[in-house]
Amino acid sequence: MRLLPFLLLGLAACAQDDPTPLAPEASAPRAISADTVDVQGVSAARAQVEGDVTGTVTLRRVGGGTRVLMSLDGLGRDRFHGVQILSARSCDDLDPARHLGDGRATHGPYDATTGRRHAGDLGNIKGDDRRRGRFDRIDPVVSLDGYVSAVGRAVVVRASQDDGWASGGGEVIGCGVLTPTR
Numbered sequence: 001m002r003l004l005p006f007l008l009l010g011l012a013a014c015a016q017d018d019p020t021p022l023a024p025e026a027s028a029p030r031a032i033s034a035d036t037v038d039v040q041g042v043s044a045a046r047a048q049v050e051g052d053v054t055g056t057v058t059l060r061r062v063g064g065g066t067r068v069l070m071s072l073d074g075l076g077r078d079r080f081h082g083v084q085i086l087s088a089r090s091c092d093d094l095d096p097a098r099h100l101g102d103g104r105a106t107h108g109p110y111d112a113t114t115g116r117r118h119a120g121d122l123g124n125i126k127g128d129d130r131r132r133g134r135f136d137r138i139d140p141v142v143s144l145d146g147y148v149s150a151v152g153r154a155v156v157v158r159a160s161q162d163d164g165w166a167s168g169g170g171e172v173i174g175c176g177v178l179t180p181t182r
Contacts, residue, residue, distance in 0.1 A: 055073050070125055070133065082124055
């Protein structure tokens, strides 16, 4: 423990000795990886949903929150399906119970206020007679930046309705990862 101050001083001295500027490629924006996502400057993100349900989920920063736009095919006729953003960064490693959030809020309906729902609780989309659904609303809780950013996270469509309380909506029938569209 007594060596720590000397080690830190040595590292600081070494850093000052190398005035070489960063190479151009080192200053380029970081790409999305399984572990980190650079969300600085992201104003929109999109997921290509695949599975029994296919389509797109787009998030765009707007005044008053984030516009959530979904266009999905393969939904049940005249049935609601829960849609959530999970903390997972891949559709291959889903824990359907881990909704995107800061750990303080509980699962809740999409129209609940901040702190009364997870950031990833998006509500439900309803299939029409052609098994298609469209969803468009402004969400004041889901975000494209910060600690609970949706960028780089898995968005899932569930087999059943999300009642906003006990039921998360059943098994996952569609999934995609939200990637920046800048």
